[in-house]
Amino acid sequence: MMLASLSGGQSGRPTLIEDAARDAVWLAHRYDPGHDAVHLLPVPRGEHRRATFLTDEYLPAGLAPLVVRRSDAIAAAPPTAPLHFVFHSAFCCSTLLARAFDRPGWAMGLKEPVILNDMIGWRRRGGQGPDMAQVMDDVLTLLARPFGSGEMVCVKPSTAANALAPAMLTLRDDACALLLYAPLRTYLGSIARKGLDGRLWVRTLLTGMIDDRLVDLGFGPRDYLGQTDLQVAAVGWLAHQQLFARLVDQFGASRVRTLDSATLMADPPAALAAFASFTRRPLDPVAIAEIAAGPAFRTHSKSGAAFDSRDRAAELRRGDTLHADEIEKVAVWAEAVAAATGVATTAPAPLID
Secondary structure, rough: OOOOOOOOOOOOOOOHHHHHHOOEEEEEEEEOOOOOOEEEEEEEEEHHOOOOOOOOOOOOOOOOOEEEEEHHHHHHHOOOEEEEEEEOOOOOOOHHHHHOEEEOOOEEEEOOOOOHHHHHHHHHOOOOOHHHHHHHHHHHHHHOOOOOOOOOOEEEEEHHHHHHHHHHHHOOOOOEEEEEEOEEEEEEHHHHHHHHHHHHHHHHHHHHHHHHHOOOOOOOOHHHHHHHHHHHHHHHHHHHHHHHHHHHHHHHHOOOEEEHHHHHHHHHHHHHHHHHHHHOOOOHHHHHHHOOHHHHHOOOOOOEEEOHHHHHHHHHHHHHHHHHHHHHHHHHHHHHHHHHHHHOOOOOOOOOO
């Protein structure tokens, strides 16, 4: 691997590494612990807007990374923008919300940057190399480079990186976090509608959560083999409720609030206004109305097709009708597990009372 030097000069590259390190257009895309290097990709704001997630699958093909020593990137990085987080338990309108944060002059939303997945993968492998806390601090610095004057940056990590939430909030003691989740039956319906892909995904998610020691519901490793796919999904959902409650308890409601997708979609302007106030970046009613009427709430977050709250409700009804018996039985089972283990199925410190 060729590390770019401080003198730069590669064709099509900035003249100096400092130029890329200062510019939020150069996304901090990957971290390579073996070389203690950061891969920067040129991703203008318009590409952020178009990409469902900041992954190679959704970014333009053929982008060649600028590979920079972490120390060089940090040495040249500008003062950071205010940084906040949206941690989520999946299939809860988190991508929609991150899209809504793309408002020049107010905020920019980063949708599941892969570099945070690199960090959780590195930790699961034992984290050999540079001090992990220092690397995470530097990664957050690179993600918080401002896109525009006066803007905050709202990072929505992937669900796989949720175990890093306590570390991120500890390293950024001025950051707020919104913990977003879907109601239990809604979540189970989302998994059921996705067929085999959804059912495999929840097993992969739960495996990672077990590796991260986030699951404490009284089950042994063999128990999961006897559970149905939707039961496994419910275990992951309950483990997230445990995690979210711990985050509220550890960092307090002044920094951590919760929101369910049903409340968000029932009144988007109220949720946006509450989030803006929570992050100390208030918006006027006209701006809130424009965001609520904009593409984030009027198109599908994954496909880009026209898709509003009525379409979303119809989709939920179709899934519930087809899988109603399984969803209800698993939901009742999960509620019994929650009662036995002291897990609240409604998260504390709601963003909207």
